[in-house]
Amino acid sequence: MNQRRRRIYEGKAKILYEGPEPGTVIVHFKDDATAFNAEKKAVIEGKGVLNNRISEFIFERLNDLGLPTHFMKRLNMREQLVREVEIIPLEVIVRNIAAGSMAKRLGIEEGTALPRSIIEFCYKNDELGDPLIAEEHITAFGWASPQEIDDIMAMTIRINDFMSGMFAAIGIKLVDFKIEFGRQYEGDLVRTVLADEISPDSCRLWDVKTNEKLDKDRFRRDLGGLVEAYQEVARRLGILNENDPAKPAKPTLVKS
Numbered sequence: 087m088n089q090r091r092r093r094i095y096e097g098k099a100k101i102l103y104e105g106p107e108p109g110t111v112i113v114h115f116k117d118d119a120t121a122f123n124a125e126k127k128a129v130i131e132g133k134g135v136l137n138n139r140i141s142e143f144i145f146e147r148l149n150d151l152g153l154p155t156h157f158m159k160r161l162n163m164r165e166q167l168v169r170e171v172e173i174i175p176l177e178v179i180v181r182n183i184a185a186g187s188m189a190k191r192l193g194i195e196e197g198t199a200l201p202r203s204i205i206e207f208c209y210k211n212d213e214l215g216d217p218l219i220a221e222e223h224i225t226a227f228g229w230a231s232p233q234e235i236d237d238i239m240a241m242t243i244r245i246n247d248f249m250s251g252m253f254a255a256i257g258i259k260l261v262d263f264k265i266e267f268g269r270q271y272e273g274d275l276v277r278t279v280l281a282d283e284i285s286p287d288s289c290r291l292w293d294v295k296t297n298e299k300l301d302k303d304r305f306r307r308d309l310g311g312l313v314e315a316y317q318e319v320a321r322r323l324g325i326l327n328e329n330d331p332a333k334p335a336k337p338t339l340v341k342s
């Protein structure tokens with residue numbers, strides 16, 4: 087994957103390149119970590135590789151469930167092939183347990199179980215710091231159509247149900263997460279598909295027994311041990327062997 091190729095876009099944690107076929111895109115996962123709208127930055131070696139693997143694992147399972155996603159296949163340690171979509175400018179947040187900005191905004195103690203899962207929308211706009219919005223804003227400003235909002239809500243509920251169960255089975259509480267959707271154009275048809283990534287960068291994941299944080303809050307809150315936490319998530323998902331630390335290891339001589 088070292089041939090010259092056109093860079094389409096560079097974000098905070100990923101780079102998009104033109105894919106090998108029309109309508110495809112290559113997503114490259116960087117090691118860059120940012121928080122608080124990139125006020126805080128670091129390079130955390132191994133993060134991109136882990137997010138690529140974890141996101142692949144989750145998107146493949148969602149594809150298997152018949153949930154439409156942009157994901158096609160992983161190409162290498164840091165890259166995956168996806169279908170080209172037009173990103174709907176919304177950050178869709180699902181919360182099962184109060185934490186982060188919601189705990190602060192509403193004065194709820196972090197860790198309090200919510201009476202039911204809550205879906206929030208933010209307007210995806212870095213200059214504005216991704217402000218929280220209501221459905222009214224989305225339709226009034228035409229960021230998504232009522233049909234798209236219905237599709238997004240239905241898919242989001244299914245994704246939360248699936249992921250909550252998947253993580254519960256490996257002793258992890260899915261506290262909250264953020265997802266994004268895109269429009270996939272097929273001739274005259276447009277369909278709403280899950281896009282972007284699902285990884286410990288975009289979820290809050292707490293160990294069931296100890297409440298230890300296994301997500302990007304380790305970086306946001308200066309707790310350290312981010313790569314170890316992401317490795318633990320990957321290990322419990324069964325996508326990491328003890329001798330495959332998903333870190334760019336030095337080449338070693340293998341005797342045959």
Ligand code: TMP
Pocket residue numbers: 179185186187188216262263264287288289290
């Ligand atoms: P919040 O509590 O800070 O609003 O975050 C809610 C969830 O969304 C949490 O799982 C982290 C994720 N998230 C992102 O993926 N990107 C972001 O820019 C922010 C602010 C949160």
